Amino acid sequence: MTKIAFLGTGNMGAPMSRCLLQGGHQVTVWNRSADKAKALETVGAKVAGTIAEAVAGADAIFTMLMDDEACRAVWAGPGGVLESSPRPGALAIESSTVSNAWVHELAGLAAAKGLRFVDCCVAGRPDAAEAGALHIFAGGAPADVEEIREIVKPYTKSFSNFGGVGRGNAFKLIYNVMGAIQVAALGEAMQACEAAGIDLMAAANAFSIGNTNSGHVIRHSKYMATGKHESPVGFSPKGRIKDTLYGVAFIEKVGGQSRLGRTTVDVFGQAVEVGMGDLNDSELIDALRKVHAKT
Numbered sequence: 001m002t003k004i005a006f007l008g009t010g011n012m013g014a015p016m017s018r019c020l021l022q023g024g025h026q027v028t029v030w031n032r033s034a035d036k037a038k039a040l041e042t043v044g045a046k047v048a049g050t051i052a053e054a055v056a057g058a059d060a061i062f063t064m065l066m067d068d069e070a071c072r073a074v075w076a077g078p079g080g081v082l083e084s085s086p087r088p089g090a091l092a093i094e095s096s097t098v099s100n101a102w103v104h105e106l107a108g109l110a111a112a113k114g115l116r117f118v119d120c121c122v123a124g125r126p127d128a129a130e131a132g133a134l135h136i137f138a139g140g141a142p143a144d145v146e147e148i149r150e151i152v153k154p155y156t157k158s159f160s161n162f163g164g165v166g167r168g169n170a171f172k173l174i175y176n177v178m179g180a181i182q183v184a185a186l187g188e189a190m191q192a193c194e195a196a197g198i199d200l201m202a203a204a205n206a207f208s209i210g211n212t213n214s215g216h217v218i219r220h221s222k223y224m225a226t227g228k229h230e231s232p233v234g235f236s237p238k239g240r241i242k243d244t245l246y247g248v249a250f251i252e253k254v255g256g257q258s259r260l261g262r263t264t265v266d267v268f269g270q271a272v273e274v275g276m277g278d279l280n281d282s283e284l285i286d287a288l289r290k291v292h293a294k295t
């Protein structure tokens with residue numbers, strides 16, 4: 001049993017903390033909007049009113065927040081983790097999809113406070129988190145990563161250790177660029193099918209059994225064909241743009257290229273332009289319908 005502080009109980013953080021509780025850990029949750037943390041009281045979470053209250057005496061401090069800005073505020077901002085006297089030797093675990101530059105900066109800040117930093121990114125939608133079936137991409141000192149592997153077992157389907165600090169995040173960014181490209185390509189393909197008079201359910205089935213298939217294609221093609229999308233929103237065009245921009249910046253910094261990633265940002269940008277940036281990424285097809293109805 002590990003004493004955990006879990007900061008950020010949104011679509012992913014809430015089911016992840018529920019799994020940790022069900023796995024026998026002692027979990028204290030905190031969220032900027034207090035109602036989302038409060039909802040976890042019924043499943044046994046202790047709810048903290050402040051970050052300092054959440055991290056007091058914790059063995060492991062997790063964040064599952066939107067982006068660099070949110071993570072900087074919660075770790076390094078006024079009243080954040082680093083000025084809340086976290087226990088020296090505790091694990092500091094960044095699970096949010098954030099930039100690689102921020103992960104390295106945070107690792108340094110955490111080490112200066114005597115914390116052991118691990119990036120422990122997750123892949124899978126909120127329903128996979130609910131089912132305890134996430135894919136984990138970790139980076140950190142070998143002993144720390146092994147410790148995390150045990151702690152996160154309640155929500156793990158697969159666990160990949162990519163090596164030192166920042167390497168789990170590095171892989172996650174590249175993985176998400178590829179995933180975003182797939183969803184954008186599918187949105188365009190489904191809208192093209194519709195424009196060509198092809199039945200969308202037949203197209204979804206064929207894309208899902210042919211060589212075009214992938215997890216994204218199989219699930220998102222059904223959403224696009226039926227018009228029934230995840231509720232609440234699973235992941236949005238704005239989220240896709242955020243991840244892809246972090247990913248492209250990282251890829252280009254290390255000497256790779258991601259022309260498709262850059263184009264994917266533009267494709268999801270069309271959803272933002274027509275006011276659909278906070279809906280599901282699978283609703284890209286509706287955004288493209290709107291864009292092409294105008295032209």
Ligand SMILES: NC(=O)c1ccc[n+]([C@@H]2O[C@H](COP(=O)([O-])OP(=O)(O)OC[C@H]3O[C@@H](n4cnc5c(N)ncnc54)[C@H](OP(=O)(O)O)[C@@H]3O)[C@@H](O)[C@H]2O)c1
Pocket residue numbers: 008009010011012013031032033036064065066067069070071073074095096097098122123124125126234235239243
């Ligand atoms: N959804 C997915 O399929 C998925 C899968 C894998 C990884 N991820 C990644 O997981 C992370 C969380 O995603 P999610 O889907 O759980 O998003 P979400 O439901 O929108 O939750 C975002 C969380 O960030 C908090 N937050 C945002 N800005 C903040 C700020 N300035 N200060 C403090 N807290 C702030 C929100 O607090 P409030 O509740 O107060 O707004 C909320 O707890 C993201 O990095 C995302 O890319 C998502």
